Amino acid sequence: MKPKYTIAVTGLNNTDNPGPGVPVIRSLREAKSFDVRIIGLVYENLEPGIYMKNVADKVYQIPYPSSGSDELMQRIAYINDKENLDVLIPNFDAELFTFMKGEKQLKASGINTFLPTIEQFEERHKSELPKFGKKYGFDIPFSKPVANLSDINSIRNEFDFPVLVKGKFYDAYLAYNTSQIIEYFNKISAKWGVPVIIQEFIKGTEVNVSALGDGKGNTIGAVPMRKQYITDKGKAWGGITIGDKNLQDITQKLISKTKWRGGMELEIIKTHENKYYIIEINPRIPAWIYLATGAGQNIPEALVNMAVGKHVEPFKNYDTGKMFIRYSYDIIGDISQFEKLSVTGELEL
C-alpha cells in the first residue's frame, strides 16, 4: 500500500513569470510511489494556482520572507499544527534562506525538506559565479556585482558591450551603453536591492538543465531542455528536451564536485564554438519541471522520497523530443473564495 504524504508547496503564481509550484504539484499528483494531500502556501491571494482545479487541497497565506524569518516560521508552525505536514518544498529563491536556516527546526516538528546547504546556496550566487567557476573548473562569463552607481565606472574597462544587467534574484536586461546600465541598475535595485550583477553577454543558444543531487555527489536526475519560445520577460513559454551529452557531463561534474543536495536548474549558453558557459545556477526546481516529468524523470517525486529518508535510485534515461507549451486560460472563481482567503488566510478547496 502506498503511503500518503501531506506536502506543502510554495510558488502557485502561475503567471507570465511562473513559479514552479503548480508543475511541482502536478508531478507529485502523478507520483507512483505515494499519494498526496497538497497544501498550497501563497503570498498573494490572486496566485492562479489557488483557483486551479486539482492543484492544492487547501491553501494558506504566508508572510513574505522580508517580514522576517520568525514570522514565516511561526506561520509554518501554525499550519503544521493543523495539517501535520510531512514535506515542505519551497520554490522561491528569496524564501530558501529562511527554510535552509530553519531546516532543523522544521525537522524537529516532523517537516522534512531536501534543500541545499547554506554554503552551497551562497557560493552559487550570481555575484559569486566567477569564483565558483574557478573553484570547480567551469566556464563562467565575466560577472561583477555592483552595489552603487560609482562602481560601474570603476569596472568599465573590464567588459565590452553589450552586457547583461541582472538582479540578485530575478530580472535581466541587455545594456548596450553605460546610460542603459544605469537605467537598469536603478530599475533592478529598486525592486530586488543590491548588488546588481553586470555579466558579459555570451552569444549562443540558451539551454537549461533541471537536476537533482542526493547531497553525496550523485546525480539522481538531470533533464536538459532548450527554450523554443521565450516571453519578453525571458521566460520559457515552450521548450523541448534535448540529448546533448555535454550537458549531462557538466551537470554530473557540478553535482559531484559540490555534493549538491536538492533540486537545481543550470542555465547554460552553448556557443557556436561548442563552448558551454554556466550563466546561472538556480538552487531550486525550475518552473518547467513538468517537462522533465513528461520525459520520464519525476524529479519532485524523487525529491520527496529522499526528503522522507528513502533510498532513491538515479534515473537512467529520459525521452528527447518531448515538448512543453504553456498557455493562458481563464478560470472562473467566486468572490467567496477570495473573501475567505483574504479574511481568514486559509481556503479549503
Place this chain on the structure above:
Amino acid sequence: MTIRKNIAVSESGFVFDPDNGDSYTLNETGKLIIDMLAEGKTEKEIKNYFTEHYDVDEGTLENNFNDFIIMLKNFNLTENE
C-alpha cells in the same frame, strides 16, 4: 558521407536533431537523398539515381546536390569525417 546516427527522419520528411532540439522539413527530393545517405549509398550512386530517374542535366544536379550537402553539414547533421 553519412547522416548522424541519432538524427530522426520521419516518413513525412520531418527531421529532428535530438542534440539541440532543432527540426527541419524536407521536400520529397531532400527526403530521398537523406534516405539514400542513410542506406550508405555514395554521393556518386545518388547522383546517378537522379540522372536516371529525373529529367535533370548534370550541371543543375551537381549544383543543387552540393548546395543540399553543404546545408546538411552547416546544420551539423552529418557525421564528422
